[in-house]
Amino acid sequence: MTATKKRLKIVAAISLLLLLLVYVYRMASFCPSGKAALSVPGGEEVQAKWPPTESPLQRSLQMAYEEQSSLIREQKAELQRTREHLARLEEQVRSLQTSTPRKYPKVKYLNYKNRKRILITGGAGFVGSHLVDDLMVQGHEVIVVDNFFTGRKRNVEHWLGHENFELIHHDIVNPLFIEIDEIYHLASPASPPHYMYNPVKTIKTNTMGTINVLGLAKRVMAKVLIASTSEVYGDPTVHPQPETYWGHVNPIGPRACYDEGKRVSETLSYAYAKQEKVQVRVARIFNTYGPRMHMNDGRVVSNFILQALRNETITVYGNGKQTRSFQYVSDLVDGMIALMASNYTQPVNLGNPVEQTIGEFAEIIKQLVGGPSVIKQSKAMEDDPQRRKPDITRARQLLHWEPKVPLETGLQRTISYFRNELARSDRFQESSNKYFDTHTP
Ligand SMILES: O=c1ccn([C@@H]2O[C@H](COP(=O)(O)OP(=O)(O)O[C@H]3OC[C@@H](O)[C@H](O)[C@H]3O)[C@@H](O)[C@H]2O)c(=O)[nH]1
Numbered sequence: 241m242t243a244t245k246k247r248l249k250i251v252a253a254i255s256l257l258l259l260l261l262v263y264v265y266r267m268a269s270f271c272p273s274g275k276a277a278l279s280v281p282g283g284e285e286v287q288a289k290w291p292p293t294e295s296p297l298q299r300s301l302q303m304a305y306e307e308q309s310s311l312i313r314e315q316k317a318e319l320q321r322t323r324e325h326l327a328r329l330e331e332q333v334r335s336l337q338t339s340t341p342r343k344y345p346k347v348k349y350l351n352y353k354n355r356k357r358i359l360i361t362g363g364a365g366f367v368g369s370h371l372v373d374d375l376m377v378q379g380h381e382v383i384v385v386d387n388f389f390t391g392r393k394r395n396v397e398h399w400l401g402h403e404n405f406e407l408i409h410h411d412i413v414n415p416l417f418i419e420i421d422e423i424y425h426l427a428s429p430a431s432p433p434h435y436m437y438n439p440v441k442t443i444k445t446n447t448m449g450t451i452n453v454l455g456l457a458k459r460v461m462a463k464v465l466i467a468s469t470s471e472v473y474g475d476p477t478v479h480p481q482p483e484t485y486w487g488h489v490n491p492i493g494p495r496a497c498y499d500e501g502k503r504v505s506e507t508l509s510y511a512y513a514k515q516e517k518v519q520v521r522v523a524r525i526f527n528t529y530g531p532r533m534h535m536n537d538g539r540v541v542s543n544f545i546l547q548a549l550r551n552e553t554i555t556v557y558g559n560g561k562q563t564r565s566f567q568y569v570s571d572l573v574d575g576m577i578a579l580m581a582s583n584y585t586q587p588v589n590l591g592n593p594v595e596q597t598i599g600e601f602a603e604i605i606k607q608l609v610g611g612p613s614v615i616k617q618s619k620a621m622e623d624d625p626q627r628r629k630p631d632i633t634r635a636r637q638l639l640h641w642e643p644k645v646p647l648e649t650g651l652q653r654t655i656s657y658f659r660n661e662l663a664r665s666d667r668f669q670e671s672s673n674k675y676f677d678t679h680t681p
Pocket residue numbers: 430431432468469470471525526527528538539540541543544555556557558562564598621624625
């Protein structure tokens with residue numbers, strides 16, 4: 241039994257005793273004058289002296305009451321001492337945290353000429369934070385701008401305080417004035433449930449946000465890489481999809497805020513390139529997965545892995561015959577850095593051409609995670625693209641890039657990441673339960 245529970249029991253016992261005492265006093269018909277009125281046969285009232293001679297029961301009640309009162313006083317004092325001690329310890333932990341020099345991942349030293357100042361919008365997100373890691377390790381100065389709608393400070397906290405790193409809480413829908421050499425524009429929700437949650441904001445981010453980024457690039461003559469998407473091909477009628485394919489997008493469907501938003505983003509890039517001579521790079525990113533995906537991301541990889549880890553039903557939307565091709569996040573980051581470094585200005589597909597149906601993918605996850613989860617079909621998503629596979633000839637030829645991480649290897653890393661995340665959230669839950677248990681007044 242915890243100390244708190246013991247204390248609660250003692251307090252309850254004392255309250256009962258007090259009630260009993262009050263009751264006994266009432267029964268003795270205590271008068272305001274300090275005298276008890278006693279009725280005698282014949283109607284005469286005799287005023288008795290107060291306190292009357294104490295009965296043995298009253299005496300023992302009184303003693304018990306005094307004993308319990310002093311116990312409560314002692315325990316209150318002890319509680320106060322413990323609280324003060326805890327506060328002192330917390331203060332010590334805080335001062336230790338600030339005085340201990342932080343350990344950072346090793347970064348290369350680049351001289352002034354080779355070191356770039358690189359802005360990453362959406363740099364605290366899933367893909368952005370991996371890009372931050374690579375560019376920091378290469379020795380560049382990295383400035384992250386994020387509005388933390390889907391990004392998290394935790395994704396980049398290992399760089400906080402590093403002299404080459406800066407984190408700015410800012411929404412790119414509003415203009416930004418800083419000096420930089422390169423911009424990776426990744427800011428936008430990317431998971432269908434996230435971008436459909438606030439379609440107007442998604443469109444604003446991909447239009448006004450992109451205008452702000454391109455305007456900044458124009459002012460400071462920075463090179464820009466725009467993170468576009470395979471969704472510009474919509475529900476494609478050409479398979480696999482080369483960059484020359486114009487796409488098949490429903491402009492008023494539930495996905496339009498993202499698909500059309502990204503298409504405008506591409507259009508803006510080439511308008512600024514033509515009119516303002518801004519150097520642009522456009523990466524059309526296909527389905528990507530890996531550690532640091534949000535637990536509530538809602539995309540198929542995180543959903544299936546979490547369902548399997550929790551022994552829940554694995555939900556396949558529709559008949560499961562729709563296809564996707566999944567690339568591991570480190571491959572994508574390599575591709576983006578190679579594209580930025582190249583002098584190629586047309587869009588480039590970055591994705592893994594190994595394609596599978598979503599039904600097969602559910603089986604793969606179930607097998608890799610193990611456990612008793614069953615796979616079930618549920619309602620199909622509206623306008624869900626039916627086949628998607630990148631043609632990466634352009635990236636192969638121009639960037640000498642192709643994905644390296646096999647699906648199983650990438651999935652194993654992602655599964656172990658989500659396993660740790662689940663354990664972490666359980667620990668957090670446990671400790672917050674404990675906290676509320678001991679701090680309930
Ligand atoms: O729990 C789920 C989630 C998703 N799915 C299905 O799995 C497929 C993939 O869905 P996701 O939500 O992971 O991603 P989508 O391919 O639809 O969109 C993605 O496309 C490429 C990127 O640019 C974006 O990250 C994202 O928009 C879809 O057919 C979807 O219906 C399930 O069957 N079950």
